[in-house]
Amino acid sequence: MNINKDLVAASATPLVLAILGQGESYGYAILKRVRELSGGELEWTDGMLYPLLHRLLRLGYVTTEWRTPPEGRRRRYYAITDDGRAALAEQQRQWVTVTRALGDLWRGSVWLPTALAEA
Amino acid sequence: MDGVESQIAEWRAYVAKAPAVNGRDVDELDAHLRDQIAELGAAGLTADEAFLVAVKRMGDLDTLSREFAREHRGRLWKQLVLSDEDEPARPSSGWFEALVFALAAAAAIQVARLAAHFPDDEPAWLLRNISLFVLPFLAGYFARRRQLDTRRWLLTAAPFVLVALVVNLYPYRAGSATEPLVAAHLPVVLWFALAYPYMGGTIRSHERRMDFVRFTGEWVIYYALIALGGGVLLGLTALIFEPIGTDVEQVFEWVLPSGAFGAAIVAAWLVESKQQVVENMAPVLTMLFTPLFAVMLTVAAATYAVSGVAGAFDRELLGVFDALLVVVLALVLYAMSAREPSLPAGLVDRVQLLAVASALVLDVMVLGAMVARIGDLGLTPNRAAALGLNLVLLVNLAGAAWLSMRFLTGRIAFHRLERWQTSYLPIFVFWAAAVVAALPPLFAFT
Numbered sequence: 001m002n003i004n005k006d007l008v009a010a011s012a013t014p015l016v017l018a019i020l021g022q023g024e025s026y027g028y029a030i031l032k033r034v035r036e037l038s039g040g041e042l043e044w045t046d047g048m049l050y051p052l053l054h055r056l057l058r059l060g061y062v063t064t065e066w067r068t069p070p071e072g073r074r075r076r077y078y079a080i081t082d083d084g085r086a087a088l089a090e091q092q093r094q095w096v097t098v099t100r101a102l103g104d105l106w107r108g109s110v111w112l113p114t115a116l117a118e119a
Numbered sequence: 120m121d122g123v124e125s126q127i128a129e130w131r132a133y134v135a136k137a138p139a140v141n142g143r144d145v146d147e148l149d150a151h152l153r154d155q156i157a158e159l160g161a162a163g164l165t166a167d168e169a170f171l172v173a174v175k176r177m178g179d180l181d182t183l184s185r186e187f188a189r190e191h192r193g194r195l196w197k198q199l200v201l202s203d204e205d206e207p208a209r210p211s212s213g214w215f216e217a218l219v220f221a222l223a224a225a226a227a228i229q230v231a232r233l234a235a236h237f238p239d240d241e242p243a244w245l246l247r248n249i250s251l252f253v254l255p256f257l258a259g260y261f262a263r264r265r266q267l268d269t270r271r272w273l274l275t276a277a278p279f280v281l282v283a284l285v286v287n288l289y290p291y292r293a294g295s296a297t298e299p300l301v302a303a304h305l306p307v308v309l310w311f312a313l314a315y316p317y318m319g320g321t322i323r324s325h326e327r328r329m330d331f332v333r334f335t336g337e338w339v340i341y342y343a344l345i346a347l348g349g350g351v352l353l354g355l356t357a358l359i360f361e362p363i364g365t366d367v368e369q370v371f372e373w374v375l376p377s378g379a380f381g382a383a384i385v386a387a388w389l390v391e392s393k394q395q396v397v398e399n400m401a402p403v404l405t406m407l408f409t410p411l412f413a414v415m416l417t418v419a420a421a422t423y424a425v426s427g428v429a430g431a432f433d434r435e436l437l438g439v440f441d442a443l444l445v446v447v448l449a450l451v452l453y454a455m456s457a458r459e460p461s462l463p464a465g466l467v468d469r470v471q472l473l474a475v476a477s478a479l480v481l482d483v484m485v486l487g488a489m490v491a492r493i494g495d496l497g498l499t500p501n502r503a504a505a506l507g508l509n510l511v512l513l514v515n516l517a518g519a520a521w522l523s524m525r526f527l528t529g530r531i532a533f534h535r536l537e538r539w540q541t542s543y544l545p546i547f548v549f550w551a552a553a554v555v556a557a558l559p560p561l562f563a564f565t
Contacts, residue, residue, distance in 0.1 A: 027147065028154040045178035046155070050147060051190040058190070058460045060532025073154070076147045083532070 014091040024079035123166045137184030139191045217388035224256040225377035250306040253380045255279045261316035271320035278312040296500045297559040307551040328541040336453035341386040405454035416477035447478045464527045472523045479516045500562045511550045
């Protein structure tokens with residue numbers, strides 16, 4: 001299954017914010033987490049994560065700091081701010097609404113299994 | 120592993136060439152690449168294979184650098200070119216277009232000059248309309264450069280036509296006080312009307328508004344440079360030709376207005392096509408002048424706070440104060456547009472807050488004196504215009520001071536400060552438009 005490009009783009013911000021909501025992290029670890037969570041279905045081009053993180057930084061949703069953990073390499077860590085949590089809550093509301101609407105429509109519809117089987 | 124090290128170094132050098140990617144970004148991408156290589160290595164790939172896979176996953180460098188450029192508009196502001204993905208780069212020269220519009224502006228002012236018999240005669244309509252002989256051409260230049268469609272061309276033209284009608288149909292009385300006010304505020308209105316074609320037919324985007332602010336600052340710098348060069352040229356011309364009996368004045372009557380008006384478009388073209396030159400200059404200039412202005416404003420605020428502003432207060436001083444406040448605001452805005460938004464608060468931001476706070480104190484004192492004066496002597500067009508301008512500035516400076524205090528204490532991101540200023544820009548436009556369109560009828564065109 002290839003997830004549509006627009007859908008990947010739209011879900012990127014809430015995903016990153018939600019991951020950072022669970023604790024501070026750095027680029028590579030965020031990407032790994034996204035792969036794990038989606039079972040490898042959600043494939044990002046690695047480099048694209050960084051302009052996104054920088055945008056969140058400019059909007060004040062995250063803060064950042066260069067740090068060298070013991071026995072690790074120097075990395076740039078990102079942590080969510082209160083503004084970021086507010087933005088995440090807002091995103092959450094929107095996504096829940098969308099998925100609920102789609103779920104209502106798809107629950108019990110007959111053509112879906114056949115469509116899935118074909119795909 | 121040495122092989123991989125040199126490959127990474129090569130890759131780094133290649134990434135660093137992209138103009139919107141700075142050294143810290145490269146470090147960040149580098150760390151990512153090494154993490155990836157290490158993990159792939161642990162999974163059993165050879166160093167070379169791991170490097171290739173890691174680089175591939177990082178993504179195509181053109182797309183990546185475009186994505187960086189989109190986010191870090193300030194680092195290279197070719198964003199208007201970049202916003203269109205199918206058109207990677209417009210030939211940045213376009214000098215011929217600029218020349219045509221510059222010549223048109225130069226010709227327009229000559230026609231106006233001859234019609235007005237300037238300088239033998241100085242009719243008021245010439246002064247009132249002066250910006251209408253150059254800014255429409257500048258707007259046309261941008262409308263063409265941004266390849267606007269017909270509807271947007273019409274929307275670009277609309278404010279200019281409207282303003283031309285308002286300014287010329289109003290029945291001003293002889294020696295009217297509102298007329299010079301209109302002449303002073305009209306260029307402001309028209310300059311902001313220019314923002315529409317400059318921003319490619321959008322006005323809502325806050326990022327593009329900031330681009331326009333930056334453009335304005337760079338334009339002023341280029342124009343000042345051209346004016347200096349022109350001044351030297353004319354001075355030398357006079358010295359060389361005067362002894363052989365040429366009537367230099369006559370020549371200047373032609374050269375000076377055309378040169379000054381054509382230069383407005385040439386300066387815009389320079390800003391557009393030679394961006395990198397000023398890109399390096401802008402932060403230096405703001406670094407240099409922000410502290411100097413801060414010192415001057417602090418001393419002025421302290422001095423006037425002790426001596427009281429009311430004693431020395433007359434019309435001329437009022438004009439000086441307003442000019443000073445406008446310059447401070449322009450400096451703040453320009454510094455903001457040249458700042459890298461993701462940097463944490465630094466010394467420059469503190470100095471700037473000092474400048475803004477002092478300007479605020481001065482503005483409050485001026486306003487107090489002005490209200491007292493209006494109470495004593497009544498409201499005249501000049502006082503109404505000055506009062507409005509000071510109120511508009513007061514709100515802006517107060518907001519800016521409050522937000523920069525919160526930014527300095529780490530409670531909000533710099534982005535909020537930027538937002539405040541870009542959201543405030545329309546208020547300046549409304550105020551200037553009100554002076555042009557509403558003030559003359561309110562004071563019965565006196």
